[in-house]
Amino acid sequence: MEWNKGGLPAWGAVAIVGVTLALAWWLIPGMHASSKADVAFADIIPKDAFPSTYKPRPSKTTLIRGATVLTGTDKEIVGGDVLMQDGKIKEVGQNIPAPQGAVVVDGKGKFVTPGVIDIHSHLGVYPSPANEAMSDGNEATKPVTAEVRAENSVWPQDSGFTRALAGGVTTLQILPGSANLIGGRSVVLKNVWSRTTQEMKFPGAPYDLKMACGENPKRVYGEKGGPQTLMGDVAGYRAAFAKAAAYRQTWLKAGKDAAKTQDRDLGLETLALVLEKKIPVQMHCYRADQMATMIDVAKEYGFRIAAFHHAAEAYKIPDLLKKNDICAVMWADWWGFKMEAYDGIPENIAMVDHAGACATIHSDDELGIQRLNQEVAKAMAAGRRMGYQISRAHAVAWMTRNPAKALGILDKTGTLESGKMADVVLWNRDPFSVYAQAEKVYIDGALLYDRDNPAISPRSDFELGQEDNGHTGGAGQ
Amino acid sequence: MNRAMKNIFAVILLSTTAAIAQPASQPRMHYEIRVPGGTQLPVSGNVNGTLIKHARVYTVGAAGTLPDGDVLIRNGKIEQVGQNLPVTPETKVIDAKGKPVTPGLMASWTQLGILEIDLVSEGNDTTPNTAFEGAAFDVADAVNPSSSLIPVARIRGVTRSLTTPGDCGDVFCGTSAVIDLGNGPDLIDKRQAGVLAVLEPVGGTGQKNSRPDLWTKFRETLDDAREYWAQRGGYHRPGGSRDQRSNRVDLDALGPVIQGREPLLVHVERASTIRQVVQYAQGNKIKLIILGGAEAWRVAGDLAAAHVPVVIDNNKNLPANFAELGSTLKNAARLDAAGVSVIFMPQFGAASHYARTITQIAGNAVANGMNWEHALAAITKNPAQALGIDGYGTLEPGKDGDVVIWDGDPLDVTSAPTAVFIKGVQMPRTSRQTELRDRYRDLGKHAPSLGYR
Incomplete structure (x- = not known):
């Protein structure tokens, strides 16, 4: 267990966990309630309406040999090999013998990292072309729309997916926008060309709920009945969760046949699942004080904030983030486009990381997603310039392991460890250089992008037959 | 006190x-x-x-x-x-x-000096708020040497900026200036460093004009300016000037442009529109600089022949709208190979706060085939030459x-x-x-x- 490295004996840890759980049982209304009813809300609601139909694409046993391997677990293996078999990472190390019939890729002078994960993207919901007909990211009709799901807006033919693939992105979380206090469910996708969104859905990834602090809901609803202020924002979250708690109680009282007897409210259902911690919250917040307020709101209702997104001022409260086990999802150097982003600094990621909290890069941008390696490089360099020792083996986690952790999929992807999905990028050089390019990108072991082979470069339907748009082709455009 | x-x-x-x-x-x-x-x-x-x-x-x-x-x-x-x-x-x-x-380094097509925070109106002097002025809207009236953006950009090597008005939802958005990012108090190196015009209905919000709308107004305004400058003294006399739609101040501001002394900075993205503007500028002896130019590589020959420089964010490689279907990371390399003077702007849409990204944009152009020295020239010498800043x-x-x-x-x-x-x-x-x-x-x-x- 990662957190038990400090030498605390295992029995001590067990005891602490036990006491904490007991206390939580007693203190958190949500946990009480589920025990009384002897059944969880999650178990009595209708099953998910949009199941994943994702299937790994056909893959060959592949051995990348003699590369510099950044595993995502703070390790750098010089002259390292990565063996992918049956869609999984079979082995990572040195001098791995090639299984019979394996494709052997010469990695000399090249780098291997886990597939890049963008935890904050609007690809598909704000696609290219970005015209009014395709603007599907914000259900800005009322401040709380917990009932909507990003997956129902995703357009799989957004060319942005192909470009992100050429930047090494293998997994992304598509979020509703931040106009609303509660914007709806996000969806986690594998970056594979598909006819349907269900075919892209990351198998087994939990849903998350997008919520937003600060200026955006005020700007959108200030003249439309509110919220008009930050206090109005907070009252809005609390009212929504109070209602959801009552809804949940009603269903629990109705027991396991509740779905047959109760009226279904899709928004309250989602919020009730948030209260049961089945759906963590991805919380858009810029300012330190706003993040602290949201930590209190989460405690009041017993939900879990997995990450603060944008978090321009995370460097002011890394201790608070660490204590509450919340990741900060940040840009390398965005700032100043609105008042609450005025204090963003290039050292943000490095300072959060240095304090021992979970630091993650994100793009929130269809161009930025193509170069998350460069964004990490900028953040790493900013940290080094202020005197921190940051190895590239460590920094790579900001775009792989840490976003996987914040999404609850670290057991499946995010590092190069045997048994995990073979989501792998081969870079033509140190990925933390502006000149680096992803050369080969594997998802579940399948080679889905090859810079040297135009035949292995996906292209969206939208781009077919458009005049003069076929010169470099699809992903590599 | x-x-x-x-x-x-x-x-x-x-x-x-x-x-x-x-x-x-x-x-x-x-x-x-x-x-x-x-x-x-x-x-x-x-x-x-x-x-x-x-x-x-x-x-x-x-x-x-x-x-x-x-x-x-x-x-x-x-x-x-x-x-x-x-x-x-x-x-x-x-x-x-x-x-x-x-x-x-020079960051071109920014709002450095006239913008503190985009979404705070009192910290944003980038666009005319009235229908009163167009070309007369002069960024030199707003440059603030104490802007917090200036030290942020200069500690990353940016020492000059071509500061233009923002896209304003109309054809003529105002007059630009070249500033340095030193300690002031006067940062303006050159006033009247080009008038910004937008001839592509892209970006911005709300009701979009169609291309013929924009072109009609574009030609009419410049015709008015020529007529006005030909008989400037007679403007106020009854019958001395025809009843023009444009303001006197706007016609004044367009003087250096119609006389070919200072450039017209035209934001266009689509290849066919770029070609149209190049032809108009040649026919009317206007010094032209293209801004945006997502599809400029498709008309690289025309641009090279007419010696028209192009200001681009070379990282734009998505079909963001129907005017930009040909966007590619190879834009800069192809323009450069054709002999077009390429100028890099910082990150499109956020060029002022992220002025420091011009090095990253130049670096990515190199990764996509552009000569390294040429990429450096695109953030130093090329903008200086295009704007006639001889001392830098x-x-x-x-x-x-x-x-x-x-x-x-x-x-x-x-x-x-x-x-x-x-x-x-x-x-x-x-x-x-x-x-x-x-x-x-x-x-x-x-x-x-x-x-x-």
Whole structure:
């Protein structure tokens, strides 16, 4: 267990966990309630309406040999090999013998990292072309729309997916926008060309709920009945969760046949699942004080904030983030486009990381997603310039392991460890250089992008037959 | 102290500072410069100059690159560039130890100096708020030398900006200026550095004009300007000028453009629209610079033949709208190969706060096939030439002392300057951002407490 490295004996840890759980049982209304009813809300609601139909694409046993391997677990293996078999990472190390019939890729002078994960993207919901007909990211009709799901807006033919693939992105979380206090469910996708969104859905990834602090809901609803202020924002979250708690109680009282007897409210259902911690919250917040307020709101209702997104001022409260086990999802150097982003600094990621909290890069941008390696490089360099020792083996986690952790999929992807999905990028050089390019990108072991082979470069339907748009082709455009 | 008194005090303080910071005919050893936070730092003056030795000097001029070169900066200017320049006892010497030295960088098509925060109206002077003015909207009226964006950009090597109005939802959005990012109080190097026109219904919000709408207004306004300038004195006489739709102030502002003295900066993306504008400019003897140019590579031959420079964010490679279907990371390399003068802007849509991203954009253009030296010229010499800023853009004797020493490849994302000179003055290495960093960097430290750091 990662957190038990400090030498605390295992029995001590067990005891602490036990006491904490007991206390939580007693203190958190949500946990009480589920025990009384002897059944969880999650178990009595209708099953998910949009199941994943994702299937790994056909893959060959592949051995990348003699590369510099950044595993995502703070390790750098010089002259390292990565063996992918049956869609999984079979082995990572040195001098791995090639299984019979394996494709052997010469990695000399090249780098291997886990597939890049963008935890904050609007690809598909704000696609290219970005015209009014395709603007599907914000259900800005009322401040709380917990009932909507990003997956129902995703357009799989957004060319942005192909470009992100050429930047090494293998997994992304598509979020509703931040106009609303509660914007709806996000969806986690594998970056594979598909006819349907269900075919892209990351198998087994939990849903998350997008919520937003600060200026955006005020700007959108200030003249439309509110919220008009930050206090109005907070009252809005609390009212929504109070209602959801009552809804949940009603269903629990109705027991396991509740779905047959109760009226279904899709928004309250989602919020009730948030209260049961089945759906963590991805919380858009810029300012330190706003993040602290949201930590209190989460405690009041017993939900879990997995990450603060944008978090321009995370460097002011890394201790608070660490204590509450919340990741900060940040840009390398965005700032100043609105008042609450005025204090963003290039050292943000490095300072959060240095304090021992979970630091993650994100793009929130269809161009930025193509170069998350460069964004990490900028953040790493900013940290080094202020005197921190940051190895590239460590920094790579900001775009792989840490976003996987914040999404609850670290057991499946995010590092190069045997048994995990073979989501792998081969870079033509140190990925933390502006000149680096992803050369080969594997998802579940399948080679889905090859810079040297135009035949292995996906292209969206939208781009077919458009005049003069076929010169470099699809992903590599 | 009441507000009026404070204002008077501020004026006095400002005029004193102005007097001190004027480029004096008798150079001073030390003078005060303003740094964020209000502290006054003595900075060594330029009387005896600074000699940078043992640098990899990218002159971007005829001398090319000197692998082990020296640069002497004195009296605000670059005095000498060469090898083994003699050290005089009074000269401050910086041993660059083989690190790169480049001209200060120029960020083009930004709103540096006229924008503090996009979404805060009192901190945003980028677009006309009334239908009253078009070309007459002059950014020079708004440039704020105390903007917090300026130190943020210059500590990353940006020393000049082509500051333009923002896209305004109309055809003519106003008049640009070239500024330096030094200590002021006057940052404006060149007023009337081009009028911005938008001829593509892209970007912005709300009701979009169609292309014929934009072109009709574009041609009519420029026709009016020609007529007006031909008989300027008669404008107010009854019957002296036809009843024009344009304002007198706008027609005044268009004078340098119709006379071919200053460029028309036209934001267009689609290949066919670019070709149309190039033809119009040639037919009417207008000096043209294309902004945006997502599909410029498709008409690279026309642009090269007409000697029209193009300002681009080369990272734009998505079919963001029907005018930009041909967007590609190869845009810069293809334009450059065709002989077009390429100029990089910082990140499109956020070019002011992210002025420092011009190196990253240039670096990515190199990764996608552009020659490295040409990419450096695209953020130094090319904009200087396009805008007629003769005193800046290369490391050559007689040019302004805009010089940057880097800790690594200037175009790589992990590199940063170790020293930045603007017009011969070494800039402080602080910004509002470095002060925030330093306040919060050690939360465990007990004293002084955070708010007192």
